[in-house]
Amino acid sequence: MTDSADILNQAKALQQAAALARQAGDLERALACLDQAIVLSPKEPRNHFLRGLTLEDLDRPDEAIASLQNAIRVQPDYAEAYNNIGIILHDQKRFEQAAANFRDAIHHKPDYPGAFNNLGSSLRALGDFVGAQQQFTQAVLLKPDYVLAHYNLGIAYLDMAQLNLAETSFNHVLRLNPDHVQACSYLGSVQHQLGKLDEAEASFTHAVRLRPGKNGAELNKLARVFWEQGRIEQTLAAYRQAQTVNPHELKSALGALLSLPAVYRNQAGLLEARQRFANGLKILHANIPNFISHNEPERLLDDLRWSNFYLAYQGLDDKNLQTDYANFVSAMLVKIAPQFMQPRMKKDAAGRRLRIGYLSSFFRNCTVGMYFRSWITRLNREQFEIFVYHTRSETDHVTQEIVDDCDHFRHLVAGPVSPDSIAASVLADDLDVLVYPELGMDNTSFLLAAMRLAPLQCAGWGHPVTSGHANIDYYFSSAAMEPDNAEIQYSEKLILLEGLGTHYSKPVLLTPASRADFALPEGKTLYLCPQSLFKIHPDNDVLLAHILERDPDGVIVLFAGRHPNITNTLFTRFSQALRTRDLEPQGRGIILPSMAHDDYLRVNMLCDVMLDTLHWSGGNTTLDALACGLPVITLPGEFMRGRQSYGMLKCMGLNELIAKDQADYIEKAIKIGTDSAWRQQVVQRIIAGSNKIFEMETSLRQMESFYHSEFNVRCSG
Template sequence: MNENPERILKRALDHAGAGRLEEALALLAPLAARYPKVPAAVINHGEILRRLGRFDEAVAVLENAVARLPDLPVARFNLALALRGAGRPEDALAVYREALRRQPDHGDGWYNQGNALLDTGREEEAVASYRRALKHLPPPRQPRTLNNLASALILLRRPAESEAPLRDALALSPDYPDAHLNLGVALERQGHLGAAAGAYRRVGELRPEHWWHALHADLLCPDVFDDNAAIDTWRDDYAATLARWRDRPGHLDPALLHLSGAEPPPTLMYQGRADRALKTAHANLLAPRLPAIEPPAPRSGGDRRRIGLVVNHGHEGIFIRSVQGVLPRLDRQRFEIVVAVTRPALNRARAALGDDGLTWLALSPRVDQAAEQLRAARLDLLYHWEVGSDSFNYFLPWFRPAPLQYTSWAWPLTTGIPGMDFFLSSDLAEPEGAQDLYRETLLTMPGNMFTWAEPPTPPERPMTRADFGLADGEHLYLCAQNPRKIHPDFDPLAAGILERDPRARVLLIGSREGAETEPLRQRLQRRLGALAERVTLLPRQSRERYLGLLDVVDVALDPPHYSGANTSFDALGMALPLITLPSPLLRGAFTGGLYRRMGLTGLIARDPEHYVELAVSVATDPALRQHWRDALRRGNGAIFHDDRAIGELQNAWDIMLGDR
């Protein structure tokens, strides 16, 4: 190497600036080897390796650079970037902490630390890191930090707060597509659907190849409908929109599916209708726009069947609660369990479920990359915890990451996806002919309600009505479901209760983000008139306060079409009488299934009139209420510590796998 080293370096950087990374690396690797103490040579060598995706090599190079040049902050910052790329976010955060201690005014360092914090699900800390970055970055370089700050706030379910940084980003960079996209999300989460549609369409204008944002804009769906006629009108429009889009050109980019919003509207499931036709039509629209992927060949050899369970960030809380009693009781001689969790949810899930006998897999938040990771795990069967509550979990099954895959009650309606093999349900909750409701093969377990559950633990300090601002002289009827589940058919039930019981007060609980609460309040005021004065919308409660609330009300109410699930375990475990209506839909039949498991069906109403009669009778008659409380205390042991949930689940796996 006789050429001047500075010229070699300049040529390498010119190659890198033009995107010719391999040519840059061919010059930098020997240059860095020859001059290991020259920062520009060594650090750029590591950076080019990182940009090529050769993260482990980049880490090795940059670790050496930090060792040789400990007082050079850029070496640490680049090392942290490489560690994050290598899937080692905790190690990256340790390096960021030291680098920022040495150079606290490094705006890009605070920004990149915020990104690493998001990788680990630490959104509050990410918010603080992005805010520090903004103090040290000049305005022209702030938009991406403002956008990511907004992303963290959206993940924290604070969409209203995310609007200000997004509008600041767009003031600095009016044509910034990612900020328009996040603004659409923030507005949609607040229920401002018209403004959200405008933001999504603006993304489509700026990036015409990303046509799916315009589709999402066309399919925006209210969280709360005024009445059944509005629901039917929206569904007719949905079908017409799918037909209108069917022949338009365009493919979906696998690398962007997790941000696409091209899945069926999740709020479809709250409308109280059978959804197979619409979900299938939506899937048929998407199928030719996605890569056609065959499932991997079945695994041969091995003494145990390898079962995967997959959940993505934002949904791990209920997943943990629902599987933590199941996992330790599975037959580990027959089944190896792989728990696959997107990286931001990994620490929380692993801390709750432990490592005993489990194999953990940290998934990329990108659908296509996560699918490749799951394929590499060589699973026999994959259980998708939810399919359709967001873009990631809707599109993952399309990539056929296992020879066989199924879903079940956590998102309790058909996926409509042609590659989903099974839907696992329960005979206790499915009507005759239920297969017609599912595109998947329906498989039902005979005698359990899906999970090995622990009974709720009452709060240490018994609560009183005064703790919730409620009067002692009223009869309290609690519907603990989120406002999306309060179907318009609930309104006449509430009106009937309030008319028949002049001392009745109906209690509802608002949503976490609040977007659904005000439309529900307005609908009840319009439809119930003066009776709405005796409807109280409480704020969301902590777990302890929520259980305390169950202890002070007189009766619990299931809304029509979407009953409680975990909330039903809670109410029945606290021996609180819970009134429910039968439903042909799994999501409306969960409470009835629990009652059938206990052998107690007297609180399953025959029809709406009987529902009102049961609710008022239990709330106003102390002796009858005590009768049902005693019956629930005697019978609710059947729904807790239920070993049938283990045996029947394992039998279902055998059937899916063809082992039985």
């Protein structure tokens, strides 16, 4: 009769044989050895545990769970068995059960970093981002060199929009493992969102090198950073390199064919870029079958997030190009997402409030938020049920004001939330009207606007150019700003709202500063040109040079671009214009850094005149200037986007600030800048007339009437 010691030794030998078989990849032999070992020693928990792992490797998950549970029956505190059951359940997307097993593992082994990490993963899958972050944090406290937990912690911080903490976590991963390509890529994305463009470039460049031949995604991200740095040649090169990795990818094709510079070196470069854009549209249309046949619909839908943002700053008629691009998007969507392209019928609105939705990534303290929050917060709530869809992680006091004043606030952050999920959420709310306050500044909303998500869909002039989308029915604009026959410039039906078309609160002015506070020169005429540099068309250069030629004490005050490359390109062009007129650029232009809004208003109060830009005039900047009593010289353009300041000044009766042509513009700028007595008279008229543009309710009541008329609802109250 064999004694118990021999049996135990045989069982241990079989366990070792199983381990060697697993190591050699012979899983069936390993399983057979473990089965024999269990027959000999059924009370040995590790044999059941190893059998469970082997069955998991053989893709027999239910049997694996049963074996791991047998290990627990033999040894109730077997933390590793609970943990592995949790892993299998997590892989089966049974996240609640997985989390319960990970908690059991931690209960029996409180210093188990792997179980904390895995519990964090299941909680994240359940949408409990705070809970996930806490578990990942505990995992790295227990094991400071735990690369996976640091990586997961970075992802959790991203989920919670805590970008600085995410950056720290991904940097920690790369200190432990410099070749962790996913962490490198995520780090670049975080740095990009934080505006650290040079750091993002370095991270993406490193990620590209780590994945030669398979780095299309990283190349696309690098190209986007180059674009925001104002480096168009590098942008196009990176997108084209991504195309060599995946010739049928849509994202890199859009980038290679349609990317435009932020600032042009000259007019010839502008026209060349526009022609390349037009040719690119033809190539995109011709390749629709290739895109669809080589990519999954979900991937294509994500890649279709694109906007032709810089196109509108070329100062030309964009209707045909916008419509051509919109037709391309529509043709793609009909094939890959037909559920979002179906007609939506108007429903009887009798006896109920109309359901009005507003979708944007700019419901915060920025131009769009300041312009259009009143469309949400000041509508009659007895007549309208307001839905707001905010698609960016950033929020602030303006966002909170909107949250407080709407009926339903959906925070659907584009990126973590896919375009089809956002579209499905909007559809589920069964809106009567969907309004996009801007179209063209945000990639996701520009894609969504191509879909039919409500019976009636409208755009506002947050980015004042036609969307081109057939599914945008109406375009709200300012009657004071549009030229005669403006309707021909839009693919949508134009709705003109009185005055500025919105209720805009007058900025509160704070204690004035001195010029020395901002290193601005005393005894000089300060001509403020505060527009984003991509708004300063090459045609402006001659005007500015003429003004400085006429006023030897004149200094142009500008603000830096988002990246030094953009600022340098603009200033180089400006310097060339001055030298053409034999003027030395040194001291004739001042570049101020980006600053808080209160300080920006103080700069307005220190300057003598604001020079409005051709083709794309000031909007928010002009309202700020007028609130500060700063005279604004403008020359209205052909399109609404070049007539915003004109509309404001017209409403205020300040025709003397509106130029008839470029020569008149120069004369008016010089007179205001150098004749202090005249300037003071104009300032007093600005102060007296500001109530004609700020805090006006008329356009809101007009908008309410429009909504009612579209659904045959009688307005009351």
